[in-house]
Amino acid sequence: MITEHDLGLPGEHPSPSQGGPPHTDPAALDLRGLVKTFGSKRAVGGLDLRVPAGRLFGLVGPNGAGKTTTLSMATGLLRPDAGRALVLGHDVWSDPPAAKALMGVLPDGLRLFDRLSGRELLRYVGRLRGVSEDDIEVRSTELLAALGLTDDAGQLVVDYSAGMTKKIGLACALIHAPRLLILDEPFEAVDPVSGEGIRGILRNYVRSGGTVVLSSHVMELVESLCDSLAVVAGGQVLAAGTLDEVRAGSSLQQRFLELVGGPALQAQRTSGSEALSWLR
Numbered sequence: 482m483i484t485e486h487d488l489g490l491p492g493e494h495p496s497p498s499q500g501g502p503p504h505t506d507p508a509a510l511d512l513r514g515l516v517k518t519f520g521s522k523r524a525v526g527g528l529d530l531r532v533p534a535g536r537l538f539g540l541v542g543p544n545g546a547g548k549t550t551t552l553s554m555a556t557g558l559l560r561p562d563a564g565r566a567l568v569l570g571h572d573v574w575s576d577p578p579a580a581k582a583l584m585g586v587l588p589d590g591l592r593l594f595d596r597l598s599g600r601e602l603l604r605y606v607g608r609l610r611g612v613s614e615d616d617i618e619v620r621s622t623e624l625l626a627a628l629g630l631t632d633d634a635g636q637l638v639v640d641y642s643a644g645m646t647k648k649i650g651l652a653c654a655l656i657h658a659p660r661l662l663i664l665d666e667p668f669e670a671v672d673p674v675s676g677e678g679i680r681g682i683l684r685n686y687v688r689s690g691g692t693v694v695l696s697s698h699v700m701e702l703v704e705s706l707c708d709s710l711a712v713v714a715g716g717q718v719l720a721a722g723t724l725d726e727v728r729a730g731s732s733l734q735q736r737f738l739e740l741v742g743g744p745a746l747q748a749q750r751t752s753g754s755e756a757l758s759w760l761r
C-alpha cells in the first residue's frame with residue numbers, strides 16, 4: 482500500500498512563501514471570476530471558489546453544469562475568457578511552470594501516450610516531472626500495486642479497459658507527489674475494490690497535507706469521502722462549504738435536488754403520467 486511517506490509528502494516542493502508569494506496563506510485552489518463562453522453558450526459565468534489547503538473537496542453538479550470547463554481552466558488546459566486561477570498562490574495562466582509543478586491532474590477524456598505500457602508511461606511522466614530514476618521505480622511499483630495494476634504493468638495502455646485507463650491516469654497524476662490533486666470523475670468506470678483503494682490513497686494523501694479537488698455525480702461517494710464541497714449549476718457556484726454546511730440537515734442527495742433539480746424535477750412530475758407513454 483502506498484503511504485504518504487512514499488509519495489514524499491508533505492514538503493517535497495518549495496513552499497510558495499519561499500519564492501515571493503502573492504499571499505501569505507494561499508488557498509490550495511483559488512478561482513476568481515472565471516468565465517468561459519463557447520459561441521453563444523456561457524459554460525462558466527464568473528465563478529468564484531476557494532479551496533483551503535488540506536481539504537478533500539468535491540465538485541458536484543448536473544450534466545452540463547460547467548464542472549469540466551472549470552477544472553480545465555483551473556489546471557491550465559483551457560484558457561479562461563476572464564478571471565484567474567491560483568494554485569497555492571501561483572497564477573496558473575501567468576506563471577504556469579510554478580503552478581503546474583504543484584498539481585497533479587486527472588482530466589476528463591484523458592489522452593495518454595497509450596502505445597507505452599503502464600510502467601513505461603509512469604516512467605515517462607515521472608521523467609517529465611523531474612522525478613529521480615530511483616524514486617520513479619519505487620513509486621511506480623507502489624502505485625501499480627495500490628491500484629491493482631501490477632499484473633498489467635507490461636501491457637500497452639491502448640489495450641487497457643476504461644477503468645484501468647482511469648487508474649493509470651491517476652497514477653500519472655500522483656507520481657511527482659504534488660501538493661494539489663485535481664481529479665475529474667476519478668471513480669468513473671472504476672470497480673468497487675479499486676475504488677476503495679483509491680479512497681484510501683486520497684485519504685492518506687490529505688492526512689499528510691495534500692489537497693484533493695474531485696468532481697463526481699455520485700452524492701453518496703462525495704458524502705462519504707469529502708469534507709467540503711461546492712454545488713455548481715449553470716456555470717455558477719450555488720452552495721459551497723463543509724459537508725454539514727451544504728447539507729444543512731438533509732442528505733446531500735436531497736439538498737442537491739433542492740438546489741439544482743427544481744425545474745427539471747417539476748417538469749418531470751407535471752408531465753409524469755403522460756411522459757414516454759409509447760415506451761410502456
Ligand SMILES: Nc1ncnc2c1ncn2[C@@H]1O[C@H](COP(=O)(O)OP(=O)(O)OP(=O)(O)O)[C@@H](O)[C@H]1O
Binds near residue numbers: 522
Ligand atoms: N468545447 C466545447 N464547445 C462547445 N460547448 C462546450 C464545450 N465544452 C463544454 N461545452 C458546453 O459547456 C457547458 C458545460 O460543459 P461541461 O463539460 O463543463 O459540464 P460538466 O458539468 O462537466 O458536465 P458533465 O457532468 O455532463 O460532464 C455544456 O453546456 C457544454 O455543452
